[in-house]
Amino acid sequence: SPLFPQVPFLQVKGPLLVVQLLETTLLCLVNYASLVATNAARFRLLAGPDVKLMEMGLRRAQGPDGALSASKYSYIGGFDCTSNILAGKLYGIPVRGTIAHSFIMSFRTLEEARPRELAPRAGGDPVDVAALAVSWLQRVCDLLQTPPGNANQGELAAFVSYAVTFPCDFQGLLDTYCVRRSGLPNFCAVALALHQLGYRAIGVRLDSGDLARQSKEIRRVFRACGAHFQVPWFGAIPIAVSNDISEQSLEEFRREGSEIDMIGIGTNLVTCPLQPSLGCVYKLVEVNGSPCLKLTEDEEKMTIPGMKTIYRLYDAAGHPFMDLMALEEEPSPSAGQELEIRVLGRLGETTKVIPSTVESLHRTYFRDGQVCEPLPSLPEVRTHAQVSLSLLSPAHCRLHEPQPYPV
Incomplete structure (x- = not known):
């Protein structure tokens, strides 16, 4: 329940020595838990009820125990999922994640795409997804009026490898190189190749730049591709963002009218920079009546x-x-x-x-x-x-x- 100043949210009765010994343990258990749940609730209030919030604070948290607590209590505060797999296993919190920049950068040419063959979802012989994506890339670039040669081939190989491995969970990270000239055309090409085989991409993520403005540009491209290639669901592909998101960031997204569907928040959630400690106290109010x-x-x-x-x-x-x-x-x-x-x-x-x-x-x-x-x-x-x-x-x-x- 929401708690307000001066209201005792926990009362302990018992032998004086025993309840005194419990002081440090109880304060340790409630201070950070209440703090991070409150911080998560503030982010939820700013984001509104429709935007998905993902806790991504494991790398920035105060140690492994603090990271697990942050995942657990930010979920209570209103976040929808976590990137912390252990928290998902221990607490049943939904787990989500995306491709890393390092994964994409590890590919240099399209020939490095492994695996590259995928059977259609309805059954049939495996298809070379890399070749299919290349043909779709030409059509996408013609629509967007951008040269297909600008699209990074290593990035395309990474998208193909990930899509073939996880055809029902393909989400592209668009800003490893250039979003407009490379990341976006490559993603659309692979997503349309998957669609041809009966699968559906689940989204994209941005991790740099003007996130609100880029989200609107990406949505326009998705809608154009959906209309031009007659793929109705394409225009509604979820757009996720990250990159040191703060309360101020969410206020800017709302003010600018972004097309963002999901937000990943790490540092400014788990470290609670606006108030790093809560300061609850444990006070004696009655002895022997x-x-x-x-x-x-x-x-x-x-x-x-x-x-x-x-x-x-x-x-x-x-x-x-x-x-x-x-x-x-x-x-x-x-x-x-x-x-x-x-x-x-x-x-x-x-x-x-x-x-x-x-x-x-x-x-x-x-x-x-x-x-x-x-x-x-x-x-x-x-x-x-x-x-x-x-x-x-x-x-x-x-x-x-x-x-x-x-x-």
Whole structure:
């Protein structure tokens, strides 16, 4: 669930020595997890619901353990898939990936394409895909009015080799050389060759340059090829981008009206550069039934004494508008009941609210050394997180100058 400042999202009861020993472990488990899930949610809010987001942070993460945590919690935060194969195996997260520049650069001539023969999907004798792609390259270049000699033959060989090996999962990386003169014509040629044999390419990726502008140019070419060669699905081939994507990048994509369908984000997701650490704390609030209060000149560091129950209050439209902290012994609020409350940060002020719905946020999962309630699966946690975020008022979800959420 979305969590707001000052609200305790985890409460621990037990012998003082035992709960003190748990402090470091619990903070280690929740700080980075909450931080990267929140960062992922921010990217999802900016990207919108229709663009696919792929976590690609393994190479930039803080070690192998941090990389696995980033894959897991960015998935909860709203990402659709990961390039981390181990995370996919351990957690069941969908795994996606593309060709590397080094793979394409390892080919120099078309003769190096291996394998190069592929049987039609409907059955029949294998066909030389390299030769078929060359014939399609001429037709594509005629349509685009670009000389076929400009297309890099090593790149074409790499595309052919990958397409024959993975005919149902062919995705081309277009910017190893020149997108317009080489990468795009070579991809279209191989994709159309696959189509002739009954297979369908699944997309392209860009990793440099003006990604928004190039995506629009590529979409125009795909639509032109689809119309000219009578391949209706060709115009909708997904376009993916990467290259140090940040929140600012997503704002620019939206502002420029790009044709991007999928975005791979690594460094700026897993390292959380806008706030590298979360800073959650673990504070004593009650001992043997007596409330405890930490006094300090810094108001933000003052604890709120006593064991509390947390309620989320919803308005008539179904949006949460306030979180209510009440002592355990206080009666639970009810829907339609007028409540007199004090909002944190407004000392001395009281206000009255009438919630349409009241939700108790805390659940007990561990009691007397045993798990007492089934733990939700990762997909269930992800679904709950995304539904909870969707219920928030747009005013509270703005990434710039959001309306403060009252507690």
